[in-house]
Amino acid sequence: MFRIALKGILGRKARLILTSLAVILGTAFLSGTAVFSATLNQTFDNLFSDVFRNIDGYVRSTQVIEADFGAEERQRLPQELIELVEAVPGVADVQGDIQAFARIVGKDGVPLGAEGAGPPTFGSVGEEFKGALWTVTDGKFPSGPTEVALDEAVAKSGGFVVGDTVKVIAQAGSREFTLAGIASYGDVRSPGGATFALFDLPTAQEFLAKPGFIDSILISGDGSLSDEELAKAVNAVIPSSYKTETLTGAEITKESQDQIGSALSFFSILLSTFSYIALGVGSFVIYNVFSISAAQRQRENALLRAIGASKKQVTRALLIESVIVGLFGSLVGLVAGIGLSKALSALLKAAGIDLPSGGLVVPSSAIANTVVVGLIVTVSSAWLPARRAGRVPPLAAMRETAIEVVALTRRRTALGFVFIGLGAAAITAVTNGASNTWLGLGILFVFSGTITLGPVIARPVALFLGKPAQQFRGVTGTMARQNSARNPKRTARTASPVLIGVALVTAVAALAASIRTQIDDVFTEQFKGDYAINSNARGFGGLSPSLADDINALPGVARATGIGFLTVKIDDRGQNLTTINPATVEGVLDIGLTSGTYADLTPETIFVSQKYVDNNSAKLGDTINVTLADAQVKNLTIAGIYEFDDLAGKYTVSRDLVKDSTVITFDFGVYIAMESGVSDVTARAALQGAVDKYGQGELLSKREYIDLQSGQVNQLLGLIYGLLFLSVIIAVVGIIITLLLSVFERQREIGLLRAVGMTKSQVRTTVRWESVITSLLGAVVGIVLGVGLGWVIVYALRDQGLSSFSVPVGSTVSILIMAFVIGVLAAVYPAWRATRVNLLSAITTA
């Protein structure tokens, strides 16, 4: 008897595979992202060890300004230090190094590399040197003011060969060079996808930075001293007034590795957040599979109970199965994850980021983490269904069919409403002044409440959503509709991954839409000109300040003004100041001056925002000490206060502030007002001419410019796509699994239908519509939740200046269409499987 019971009902093997699949899916993302991050870290570690292998010492200034977002600006060193260091005994060779903005212009005249987004574009020094970071693979290192070398990757993508003419844009403007050579960085064609234009030192100084200055000195020893002794010796000869430090080769290697490590850690955290979301969502699928499988085995378990098995034994049997499934699934998930990490690398490569070569790193922590987490999630998902299985009355063995007992308790409804009530209360409390942390709690409660209520709302909502199916598909539609509503718990659980994914995506889309509206409003209010020249290179390179001057001189131009920013230190903290040209700003850019006039802004004064005044109880005439990147300290007097800080920030200074320093500035935008009566065609022709001269920046009308600014929010879309990708995969697999289990469960019914004349295509239609209804159920509830969530996030960010909330109508529509497609796609295999059901099974199975 045990034998028969244990041999299992039809589809048992398939069910084991399906259960494991849910576990595999959840754990694969976990291990995949862990392996990918570890591998990425390791390969960059290797890269820097390789590149710095002949560097024994590294001299640089100790004066550094760290601004927001980890950007840092280090003071430059005077060139004469090179000779000082070169003369130190034990030093074999030195090289002055510079790393600054430079952009290579493609053969078609379009600058290469994505400005602002994507990897940076550098100009640097490439010279014959014992410890050279760069290795020439074709031609030679550049020498003289007319020669350049390029990294291999950009040379290849730009189609450049040695001897070609290459146009490069840098701080000093744009210039043409002859390509002398092509070089690689360690064993990669370019580090992390950045582009490099290499020059000899004098050219680099003059073209990229400031003549007479360098960023750092690379030292290669002759082997007579250890790196530590060498660093000491070098430090000893440099007068302390220069404020320098000397790092050993190991130290600069470690620092570079750590720097990229922390840059990557953001990425890793993002990836692992995604993978935990995936696992969380996947656990719904796991729980669902165990519930269904326990329900389908009801008769079998009842039989076991009837012939003397205890509740405990039945429960334990299921738990043991879940341990086996959990272990097996996690291990396969681990392997699948390694494959996934390879796919991620390939994806990056396809996006043009050449990762250093190196073996796959599978950290033991990732293995342990994946298996332990996988096991815990699986066994805890199986816990409730296993206990329920133990409680099956022996009588159930006599029942006709094993249909999951659907008792929607009042307790569940009550609990759901309590959760939602608590959540709403927490959110209301915040709108009445409580701290933002309550918002998180509120969201959590509302989500939990919705999931708890899921089975209660699943039936009416599914019946409602299924109406069109019934209308257009006749009896097949009716059956699909009824099938999706016949087991609300199962339907709710199946729809949950869709719900969560859609809610997250909708929330992010709502946030993006709100920011977009906000930016639009700000620019419309503050940008008064007719045209703008835009550079996306914020913080690194940009438009030469002389562009605005050139445009001002053009006929038909009423006024043109450049706006840029400058990183300085105030009270020992890095700050970004907005730089404007007080002579030309009036009437083009409105920062809402409430006291002072633009004429009051001189190299000795500063304007501050009203908010700054309020927060610091500052007043006109106060002084602010500003330390420039070259360590000059300026005592600036507050000469004006302004209202609009969305664009200008806390501080605004004249661009002439840095005139007598080694600091260089770029403009990120030039705003232009034309004289009245100048036609668009004439204006564009004149302005474009000036832009072309510099080869940098994009000419836009006011409207185009505003659209572009608000379009920057699209970077949030990356997040949306990531979430979308995950949710789609999990939702599809979740629906596939549930549908397959339902198909197995309904074999007799399907057999009966086939016997009385349902065609195969009608069978498929029924399964397909059930799937679509389930998917839409998740999407509709998810959108409602997501819009709410988006509103809460926007509300939480109100102090960041976000004041308007927009519903992302477009995204909502696409999500619904997507949900429909997901439903159709997920049904393909189960529907096909349903047509394979044996006709006679309905009749011959007793």
Added chain:
Amino acid sequence: MNNPSAATATEVSKIYGHGGSEVRALDNVSVQFEIGKFTAIMGPSGSGKSTLMHCMAGLDEMTKGSVNIGDVDIADLNDKELTRLRRDKIGFVFQSFNLVPTLTADENIRLPLLLGNNKGNEEWIQKVINTVHLQDRLSHRPSELSGGQQQRVAVARALASQPAIIFADEPTGNLDSTTGGEILSFMRKAVDDLGQTIVMVTHDPVSASYADRIVFLKDGKIAGELLQPTPETVLDYMKKLGH
């Protein structure tokens, strides 16, 4: 030419398995079922009754021989055409699990018509519903009906599309004798008053006596026939066959 038989089996064999474990469920069976007649099939367990019905209804493939429903040789039909044939020309009543649990009694009765996007003959359908006394149960789902009511719905479904032939495999096997009797007299009436053709498998001599004719099977072969049976003559005949 007017074919007097609703369904004809010609030298039908059905073999399960291969070699040593081969089971000859049907062995060269030829039989005709006349239009407007109620035929019962009897025989010991494992004699091939169900198999014969399945093969004749196109639910199962035969190993050898041919089956005609009306003028149509079912061997000529592909899966889709065969499905249509079952839907439009054949009615079924099974021993249990006859109804789709998600549909109401009314929808279950009309299921073959609905699947074919066919309105059917409403007058006829009402007549069928009235005859099986289901008027006040039409909006109920199968789980809300008794076993006997479920079987009546199944019979009504089999009749609703006015099929050329109805196959019923032990339709009263799960019912008490009173309820079973009701179903059987209804089937009898459907043949007499409505002109239907019914083939029914049964083990029970009393049930079989409702039929016009009984075909006996043994070891996959036709073992004999009995016309105008009564329970007594059936029992006698069964004894004679050594059952």
